Amino acid sequence: MxxxxxxxxxxxxxxxxxxxxxxxxxxxxxxxxxxxxxxxxxxxxxxxxxxxxxxxxxxxxxxxxxxxxxxxxxxxxxxxxEPIKESDLRDALEVREALEELAVRKACRNMDELTIQTLRKLEQEFELSLEKNDMQTSARLDVQFHERITEAAHNRRLTQSLTQLREELYRYRLENLKDPETYPILVQAHRNIISALETHDEDRAAQELQRHIESQANVLAEHIQ
Known part of the structure:
Protein backbone atom coordinates (compact mmCIF):
# COMPACT_ATOMS: atom_id res chain seq x y z
CA MET A 1 0.00 0.00 0.00
CA GLU A 82 7.10 9.85 11.82
CA PRO A 83 4.13 8.41 13.70
CA ILE A 84 1.69 10.94 15.16
CA LYS A 85 2.64 11.57 18.79
CA GLU A 86 0.17 12.69 21.44
CA SER A 87 2.77 14.98 23.04
CA ASP A 88 3.38 16.80 19.73
CA LEU A 89 -0.36 17.11 19.21
CA ARG A 90 -0.93 18.57 22.67
CA ASP A 91 1.89 21.08 22.23
CA ALA A 92 0.60 22.24 18.84
CA LEU A 93 -3.02 22.48 19.97
CA GLU A 94 -2.03 24.47 23.06
CA VAL A 95 -0.41 27.09 20.82
CA ARG A 96 -3.30 26.94 18.35
CA GLU A 97 -5.85 27.52 21.10
CA ALA A 98 -4.04 30.63 22.35
CA LEU A 99 -3.60 32.12 18.88
CA GLU A 100 -7.10 31.28 17.65
CA GLU A 101 -8.65 32.77 20.78
CA LEU A 102 -6.87 36.04 20.00
CA ALA A 103 -8.02 35.78 16.38
CA VAL A 104 -11.66 35.10 17.20
CA ARG A 105 -11.81 37.94 19.73
CA LYS A 106 -10.38 40.43 17.25
CA ALA A 107 -12.59 39.04 14.48
CA CYS A 108 -15.62 39.52 16.72
CA ARG A 109 -14.97 43.26 16.82
CA ASN A 110 -14.62 43.46 13.04
CA MET A 111 -17.40 41.07 12.07
CA ASP A 112 -19.74 42.07 9.25
CA GLU A 113 -22.64 40.43 7.45
CA LEU A 114 -20.59 39.45 4.40
CA THR A 115 -18.12 37.48 6.54
CA ILE A 116 -20.99 35.81 8.41
CA GLN A 117 -22.51 34.75 5.09
CA THR A 118 -19.15 33.36 3.97
CA LEU A 119 -18.77 31.39 7.19
CA ARG A 120 -22.30 30.00 6.88
CA LYS A 121 -21.59 28.90 3.31
CA LEU A 122 -18.36 27.18 4.37
CA GLU A 123 -20.16 25.48 7.26
CA GLN A 124 -22.88 24.17 4.92
CA GLU A 125 -20.31 22.87 2.44
CA PHE A 126 -18.37 21.31 5.32
CA GLU A 127 -21.48 19.48 6.54
CA LEU A 128 -22.23 18.24 3.02
CA SER A 129 -18.69 16.93 2.57
CA LEU A 130 -18.97 15.06 5.87
CA GLU A 131 -22.20 13.44 4.70
CA LYS A 132 -20.32 12.26 1.60
CA ASN A 133 -17.45 11.02 3.80
CA ASP A 134 -15.07 13.14 1.72
CA MET A 135 -12.32 13.68 4.29
CA GLN A 136 -9.96 15.64 2.05
CA THR A 137 -12.65 18.16 1.16
CA SER A 138 -13.87 18.30 4.76
CA ALA A 139 -10.37 19.04 6.02
CA ARG A 140 -9.87 21.75 3.40
CA LEU A 141 -13.20 23.42 4.26
CA ASP A 142 -12.45 23.24 7.98
CA VAL A 143 -9.16 25.05 7.34
CA GLN A 144 -10.92 27.66 5.21
CA PHE A 145 -13.51 28.24 7.93
CA HIS A 146 -10.86 29.04 10.52
CA GLU A 147 -8.78 31.00 8.00
CA ARG A 148 -11.72 33.29 7.26
CA ILE A 149 -12.08 34.07 10.96
CA THR A 150 -8.37 34.79 11.23
CA GLU A 151 -8.50 37.09 8.20
CA ALA A 152 -11.27 39.07 9.90
CA ALA A 153 -8.88 39.75 12.80
CA HIS A 154 -6.85 41.99 10.45
CA ASN A 155 -3.49 41.06 11.95
CA ARG A 156 -0.86 39.99 9.43
CA ARG A 157 1.52 38.43 11.96
CA LEU A 158 -1.28 36.45 13.54
CA THR A 159 -2.40 35.21 10.14
CA GLN A 160 1.13 34.09 9.25
CA SER A 161 1.59 32.23 12.54
CA LEU A 162 -1.73 30.42 12.31
CA THR A 163 -1.23 29.54 8.64
CA GLN A 164 2.03 27.79 9.47
CA LEU A 165 0.50 26.04 12.47
CA ARG A 166 -2.51 24.83 10.47
CA GLU A 167 -0.19 23.29 7.89
CA GLU A 168 1.60 21.39 10.64
CA LEU A 169 -1.72 20.23 12.10
CA TYR A 170 -3.23 19.16 8.79
CA ARG A 171 -2.56 15.44 9.19
CA TYR A 172 -4.01 15.56 12.72
CA ARG A 173 -7.13 17.16 11.27
CA LEU A 174 -7.47 14.30 8.78
CA GLU A 175 -7.07 11.78 11.59
CA ASN A 176 -9.88 13.48 13.52
CA LEU A 177 -12.22 13.18 10.53
CA LYS A 178 -11.88 9.39 10.43
CA ASP A 179 -14.50 9.01 13.17
CA PRO A 180 -18.04 9.67 11.83
CA GLU A 181 -19.37 9.93 15.39
CA THR A 182 -17.59 13.28 15.73
CA TYR A 183 -19.25 14.83 12.66
CA PRO A 184 -22.36 16.25 14.40
CA ILE A 185 -20.13 17.70 17.13
CA LEU A 186 -17.87 19.41 14.58
CA VAL A 187 -20.81 20.86 12.65
CA GLN A 188 -22.47 22.18 15.81
CA ALA A 189 -19.19 23.70 16.96
CA HIS A 190 -18.93 25.70 13.73
CA ARG A 191 -22.53 26.86 14.07
CA ASN A 192 -21.97 27.96 17.67
CA ILE A 193 -18.89 29.95 16.70
CA ILE A 194 -20.79 31.68 13.88
CA SER A 195 -23.64 32.53 16.25
CA ALA A 196 -21.26 34.12 18.75
CA LEU A 197 -19.48 36.09 16.03
CA GLU A 198 -22.76 37.34 14.60
CA THR A 199 -23.75 38.84 17.96
CA HIS A 200 -20.21 40.19 18.57
CA ASP A 201 -20.00 38.20 21.81
CA GLU A 202 -16.23 37.90 22.32
CA ASP A 203 -16.35 35.81 25.47
CA ARG A 204 -18.80 33.30 24.04
CA ALA A 205 -16.88 33.09 20.76
CA ALA A 206 -13.66 32.38 22.67
CA GLN A 207 -15.41 29.76 24.83
CA GLU A 208 -16.96 28.01 21.83
CA LEU A 209 -13.60 27.94 20.06
CA GLN A 210 -11.83 26.59 23.14
CA ARG A 211 -14.46 23.86 23.52
CA HIS A 212 -14.08 23.01 19.82
CA ILE A 213 -10.29 22.63 19.98
CA GLU A 214 -10.33 20.70 23.27
CA SER A 215 -12.93 18.30 21.87
CA GLN A 216 -10.72 17.64 18.85
CA ALA A 217 -7.70 17.10 21.09
CA ASN A 218 -9.53 14.51 23.20
CA VAL A 219 -10.78 12.57 20.17
CA LEU A 220 -7.34 12.55 18.59
CA ALA A 221 -5.66 11.48 21.81
CA GLU A 222 -7.88 8.38 21.88
CA HIS A 223 -7.00 7.54 18.26
CA ILE A 224 -3.23 7.78 18.57
CA GLN A 225 -2.64 6.19 21.97
Missing part, protein backbone atom coordinates in the same frame (compact mmCIF):
# COMPACT_ATOMS: atom_id res chain seq x y z
CA UNK A 2 2.73 2.48 0.93
CA UNK A 3 4.81 1.57 -2.14
CA UNK A 4 1.76 2.21 -4.30
CA UNK A 5 1.31 5.59 -2.61
CA UNK A 6 4.91 6.53 -3.37
CA UNK A 7 4.54 5.41 -6.99
CA UNK A 8 1.63 7.87 -7.39
CA UNK A 9 3.64 10.89 -6.26
CA UNK A 10 4.07 13.71 -8.76
CA UNK A 11 6.63 16.47 -8.52
CA UNK A 12 5.07 19.86 -7.74
CA UNK A 13 6.95 21.77 -10.42
CA UNK A 14 8.05 25.30 -9.51
CA UNK A 15 10.83 26.89 -11.56
CA UNK A 16 11.29 29.63 -8.96
CA UNK A 17 12.54 27.16 -6.33
CA UNK A 18 15.67 25.00 -6.08
CA UNK A 19 14.96 21.36 -6.95
CA UNK A 20 15.63 20.37 -3.33
CA UNK A 21 12.79 22.65 -2.18
CA UNK A 22 10.43 21.37 -4.87
CA UNK A 23 11.02 17.78 -3.71
CA UNK A 24 10.67 18.89 -0.08
CA UNK A 25 7.28 20.53 -0.68
CA UNK A 26 6.07 17.55 -2.71
CA UNK A 27 6.91 15.10 0.08
CA UNK A 28 5.78 17.44 2.85
CA UNK A 29 2.35 17.92 1.28
CA UNK A 30 2.00 14.16 0.76
CA UNK A 31 2.78 13.53 4.44
CA UNK A 32 0.48 16.27 5.77
CA UNK A 33 -2.38 15.18 3.51
CA UNK A 34 -2.01 11.55 4.56
CA UNK A 35 -0.93 10.28 1.13
CA UNK A 36 2.24 9.05 2.84
CA UNK A 37 0.91 7.75 6.18
CA UNK A 38 2.93 7.36 9.39
CA UNK A 39 5.36 4.45 9.19
CA UNK A 40 5.90 4.73 5.43
CA UNK A 41 9.49 3.94 4.50
CA UNK A 42 11.01 6.53 2.17
CA UNK A 43 13.81 5.19 -0.02
CA UNK A 44 16.02 7.60 -1.94
CA UNK A 45 16.33 5.41 -5.02
CA UNK A 46 12.60 4.81 -5.34
CA UNK A 47 11.72 8.47 -4.76
CA UNK A 48 14.31 9.73 -7.23
CA UNK A 49 12.94 7.33 -9.84
CA UNK A 50 9.29 8.23 -9.23
CA UNK A 51 9.92 11.99 -9.10
CA UNK A 52 12.38 11.97 -11.99
CA UNK A 53 15.23 13.64 -10.11
CA UNK A 54 18.66 12.60 -8.87
CA UNK A 55 19.17 11.24 -5.36
CA UNK A 56 20.87 14.42 -4.12
CA UNK A 57 17.76 16.68 -3.94
CA UNK A 58 15.80 13.77 -2.44
CA UNK A 59 18.43 13.32 0.27
CA UNK A 60 18.48 17.05 1.00
CA UNK A 61 14.68 17.21 1.09
CA UNK A 62 14.50 14.38 3.60
CA UNK A 63 16.95 16.22 5.85
CA UNK A 64 14.60 19.20 5.80
CA UNK A 65 11.64 16.94 6.58
CA UNK A 66 13.61 15.51 9.49
CA UNK A 67 14.23 19.02 10.83
CA UNK A 68 10.46 19.61 10.80
CA UNK A 69 9.89 16.35 12.66
CA UNK A 70 7.91 14.79 9.82
CA UNK A 71 10.34 11.92 9.18
CA UNK A 72 12.87 9.99 11.25
CA UNK A 73 16.23 9.10 9.73
CA UNK A 74 18.33 6.24 11.08
CA UNK A 75 21.27 4.21 9.81
CA UNK A 76 19.56 0.86 10.35
CA UNK A 77 15.97 1.52 9.34
CA UNK A 78 16.46 4.28 6.80
CA UNK A 79 13.92 7.11 6.64
CA UNK A 80 10.32 6.64 7.75
CA UNK A 81 7.38 9.00 8.13
Missing amino acids: TEAAIDKLKLEADDSLPLRDVVFHTLRDAILEGTLPPGTRLMELQLSSVLGVSRTPVREAMRLLSMEGLVRMSVRRGTIV
Whole structure:
Protein backbone atom coordinates (compact mmCIF):
# COMPACT_ATOMS: atom_id res chain seq x y z
CA MET A 1 0.00 0.00 0.00
CA THR A 2 2.73 2.48 0.93
CA GLU A 3 4.81 1.57 -2.14
CA ALA A 4 1.76 2.21 -4.30
CA ALA A 5 1.31 5.59 -2.61
CA ILE A 6 4.91 6.53 -3.37
CA ASP A 7 4.54 5.41 -6.99
CA LYS A 8 1.63 7.87 -7.39
CA LEU A 9 3.64 10.89 -6.26
CA LYS A 10 4.07 13.71 -8.76
CA LEU A 11 6.63 16.47 -8.52
CA GLU A 12 5.07 19.86 -7.74
CA ALA A 13 6.95 21.77 -10.42
CA ASP A 14 8.05 25.30 -9.51
CA ASP A 15 10.83 26.89 -11.56
CA SER A 16 11.29 29.63 -8.96
CA LEU A 17 12.54 27.16 -6.33
CA PRO A 18 15.67 25.00 -6.08
CA LEU A 19 14.96 21.36 -6.95
CA ARG A 20 15.63 20.37 -3.33
CA ASP A 21 12.79 22.65 -2.18
CA VAL A 22 10.43 21.37 -4.87
CA VAL A 23 11.02 17.78 -3.71
CA PHE A 24 10.67 18.89 -0.08
CA HIS A 25 7.28 20.53 -0.68
CA THR A 26 6.07 17.55 -2.71
CA LEU A 27 6.91 15.10 0.08
CA ARG A 28 5.78 17.44 2.85
CA ASP A 29 2.35 17.92 1.28
CA ALA A 30 2.00 14.16 0.76
CA ILE A 31 2.78 13.53 4.44
CA LEU A 32 0.48 16.27 5.77
CA GLU A 33 -2.38 15.18 3.51
CA GLY A 34 -2.01 11.55 4.56
CA THR A 35 -0.93 10.28 1.13
CA LEU A 36 2.24 9.05 2.84
CA PRO A 37 0.91 7.75 6.18
CA PRO A 38 2.93 7.36 9.39
CA GLY A 39 5.36 4.45 9.19
CA THR A 40 5.90 4.73 5.43
CA ARG A 41 9.49 3.94 4.50
CA LEU A 42 11.01 6.53 2.17
CA MET A 43 13.81 5.19 -0.02
CA GLU A 44 16.02 7.60 -1.94
CA LEU A 45 16.33 5.41 -5.02
CA GLN A 46 12.60 4.81 -5.34
CA LEU A 47 11.72 8.47 -4.76
CA SER A 48 14.31 9.73 -7.23
CA SER A 49 12.94 7.33 -9.84
CA VAL A 50 9.29 8.23 -9.23
CA LEU A 51 9.92 11.99 -9.10
CA GLY A 52 12.38 11.97 -11.99
CA VAL A 53 15.23 13.64 -10.11
CA SER A 54 18.66 12.60 -8.87
CA ARG A 55 19.17 11.24 -5.36
CA THR A 56 20.87 14.42 -4.12
CA PRO A 57 17.76 16.68 -3.94
CA VAL A 58 15.80 13.77 -2.44
CA ARG A 59 18.43 13.32 0.27
CA GLU A 60 18.48 17.05 1.00
CA ALA A 61 14.68 17.21 1.09
CA MET A 62 14.50 14.38 3.60
CA ARG A 63 16.95 16.22 5.85
CA LEU A 64 14.60 19.20 5.80
CA LEU A 65 11.64 16.94 6.58
CA SER A 66 13.61 15.51 9.49
CA MET A 67 14.23 19.02 10.83
CA GLU A 68 10.46 19.61 10.80
CA GLY A 69 9.89 16.35 12.66
CA LEU A 70 7.91 14.79 9.82
CA VAL A 71 10.34 11.92 9.18
CA ARG A 72 12.87 9.99 11.25
CA MET A 73 16.23 9.10 9.73
CA SER A 74 18.33 6.24 11.08
CA VAL A 75 21.27 4.21 9.81
CA ARG A 76 19.56 0.86 10.35
CA ARG A 77 15.97 1.52 9.34
CA GLY A 78 16.46 4.28 6.80
CA THR A 79 13.92 7.11 6.64
CA ILE A 80 10.32 6.64 7.75
CA VAL A 81 7.38 9.00 8.13
CA GLU A 82 7.10 9.85 11.82
CA PRO A 83 4.13 8.41 13.70
CA ILE A 84 1.69 10.94 15.16
CA LYS A 85 2.64 11.57 18.79
CA GLU A 86 0.17 12.69 21.44
CA SER A 87 2.77 14.98 23.04
CA ASP A 88 3.38 16.80 19.73
CA LEU A 89 -0.36 17.11 19.21
CA ARG A 90 -0.93 18.57 22.67
CA ASP A 91 1.89 21.08 22.23
CA ALA A 92 0.60 22.24 18.84
CA LEU A 93 -3.02 22.48 19.97
CA GLU A 94 -2.03 24.47 23.06
CA VAL A 95 -0.41 27.09 20.82
CA ARG A 96 -3.30 26.94 18.35
CA GLU A 97 -5.85 27.52 21.10
CA ALA A 98 -4.04 30.63 22.35
CA LEU A 99 -3.60 32.12 18.88
CA GLU A 100 -7.10 31.28 17.65
CA GLU A 101 -8.65 32.77 20.78
CA LEU A 102 -6.87 36.04 20.00
CA ALA A 103 -8.02 35.78 16.38
CA VAL A 104 -11.66 35.10 17.20
CA ARG A 105 -11.81 37.94 19.73
CA LYS A 106 -10.38 40.43 17.25
CA ALA A 107 -12.59 39.04 14.48
CA CYS A 108 -15.62 39.52 16.72
CA ARG A 109 -14.97 43.26 16.82
CA ASN A 110 -14.62 43.46 13.04
CA MET A 111 -17.40 41.07 12.07
CA ASP A 112 -19.74 42.07 9.25
CA GLU A 113 -22.64 40.43 7.45
CA LEU A 114 -20.59 39.45 4.40
CA THR A 115 -18.12 37.48 6.54
CA ILE A 116 -20.99 35.81 8.41
CA GLN A 117 -22.51 34.75 5.09
CA THR A 118 -19.15 33.36 3.97
CA LEU A 119 -18.77 31.39 7.19
CA ARG A 120 -22.30 30.00 6.88
CA LYS A 121 -21.59 28.90 3.31
CA LEU A 122 -18.36 27.18 4.37
CA GLU A 123 -20.16 25.48 7.26
CA GLN A 124 -22.88 24.17 4.92
CA GLU A 125 -20.31 22.87 2.44
CA PHE A 126 -18.37 21.31 5.32
CA GLU A 127 -21.48 19.48 6.54
CA LEU A 128 -22.23 18.24 3.02
CA SER A 129 -18.69 16.93 2.57
CA LEU A 130 -18.97 15.06 5.87
CA GLU A 131 -22.20 13.44 4.70
CA LYS A 132 -20.32 12.26 1.60
CA ASN A 133 -17.45 11.02 3.80
CA ASP A 134 -15.07 13.14 1.72
CA MET A 135 -12.32 13.68 4.29
CA GLN A 136 -9.96 15.64 2.05
CA THR A 137 -12.65 18.16 1.16
CA SER A 138 -13.87 18.30 4.76
CA ALA A 139 -10.37 19.04 6.02
CA ARG A 140 -9.87 21.75 3.40
CA LEU A 141 -13.20 23.42 4.26
CA ASP A 142 -12.45 23.24 7.98
CA VAL A 143 -9.16 25.05 7.34
CA GLN A 144 -10.92 27.66 5.21
CA PHE A 145 -13.51 28.24 7.93
CA HIS A 146 -10.86 29.04 10.52
CA GLU A 147 -8.78 31.00 8.00
CA ARG A 148 -11.72 33.29 7.26
CA ILE A 149 -12.08 34.07 10.96
CA THR A 150 -8.37 34.79 11.23
CA GLU A 151 -8.50 37.09 8.20
CA ALA A 152 -11.27 39.07 9.90
CA ALA A 153 -8.88 39.75 12.80
CA HIS A 154 -6.85 41.99 10.45
CA ASN A 155 -3.49 41.06 11.95
CA ARG A 156 -0.86 39.99 9.43
CA ARG A 157 1.52 38.43 11.96
CA LEU A 158 -1.28 36.45 13.54
CA THR A 159 -2.40 35.21 10.14
CA GLN A 160 1.13 34.09 9.25
CA SER A 161 1.59 32.23 12.54
CA LEU A 162 -1.73 30.42 12.31
CA THR A 163 -1.23 29.54 8.64
CA GLN A 164 2.03 27.79 9.47
CA LEU A 165 0.50 26.04 12.47
CA ARG A 166 -2.51 24.83 10.47
CA GLU A 167 -0.19 23.29 7.89
CA GLU A 168 1.60 21.39 10.64
CA LEU A 169 -1.72 20.23 12.10
CA TYR A 170 -3.23 19.16 8.79
CA ARG A 171 -2.56 15.44 9.19
CA TYR A 172 -4.01 15.56 12.72
CA ARG A 173 -7.13 17.16 11.27
CA LEU A 174 -7.47 14.30 8.78
CA GLU A 175 -7.07 11.78 11.59
CA ASN A 176 -9.88 13.48 13.52
CA LEU A 177 -12.22 13.18 10.53
CA LYS A 178 -11.88 9.39 10.43
CA ASP A 179 -14.50 9.01 13.17
CA PRO A 180 -18.04 9.67 11.83
CA GLU A 181 -19.37 9.93 15.39
CA THR A 182 -17.59 13.28 15.73
CA TYR A 183 -19.25 14.83 12.66
CA PRO A 184 -22.36 16.25 14.40
CA ILE A 185 -20.13 17.70 17.13
CA LEU A 186 -17.87 19.41 14.58
CA VAL A 187 -20.81 20.86 12.65
CA GLN A 188 -22.47 22.18 15.81
CA ALA A 189 -19.19 23.70 16.96
CA HIS A 190 -18.93 25.70 13.73
CA ARG A 191 -22.53 26.86 14.07
CA ASN A 192 -21.97 27.96 17.67
CA ILE A 193 -18.89 29.95 16.70
CA ILE A 194 -20.79 31.68 13.88
CA SER A 195 -23.64 32.53 16.25
CA ALA A 196 -21.26 34.12 18.75
CA LEU A 197 -19.48 36.09 16.03
CA GLU A 198 -22.76 37.34 14.60
CA THR A 199 -23.75 38.84 17.96
CA HIS A 200 -20.21 40.19 18.57
CA ASP A 201 -20.00 38.20 21.81
CA GLU A 202 -16.23 37.90 22.32
CA ASP A 203 -16.35 35.81 25.47
CA ARG A 204 -18.80 33.30 24.04
CA ALA A 205 -16.88 33.09 20.76
CA ALA A 206 -13.66 32.38 22.67
CA GLN A 207 -15.41 29.76 24.83
CA GLU A 208 -16.96 28.01 21.83
CA LEU A 209 -13.60 27.94 20.06
CA GLN A 210 -11.83 26.59 23.14
CA ARG A 211 -14.46 23.86 23.52
CA HIS A 212 -14.08 23.01 19.82
CA ILE A 213 -10.29 22.63 19.98
CA GLU A 214 -10.33 20.70 23.27
CA SER A 215 -12.93 18.30 21.87
CA GLN A 216 -10.72 17.64 18.85
CA ALA A 217 -7.70 17.10 21.09
CA ASN A 218 -9.53 14.51 23.20
CA VAL A 219 -10.78 12.57 20.17
CA LEU A 220 -7.34 12.55 18.59
CA ALA A 221 -5.66 11.48 21.81
CA GLU A 222 -7.88 8.38 21.88
CA HIS A 223 -7.00 7.54 18.26
CA ILE A 224 -3.23 7.78 18.57
CA GLN A 225 -2.64 6.19 21.97
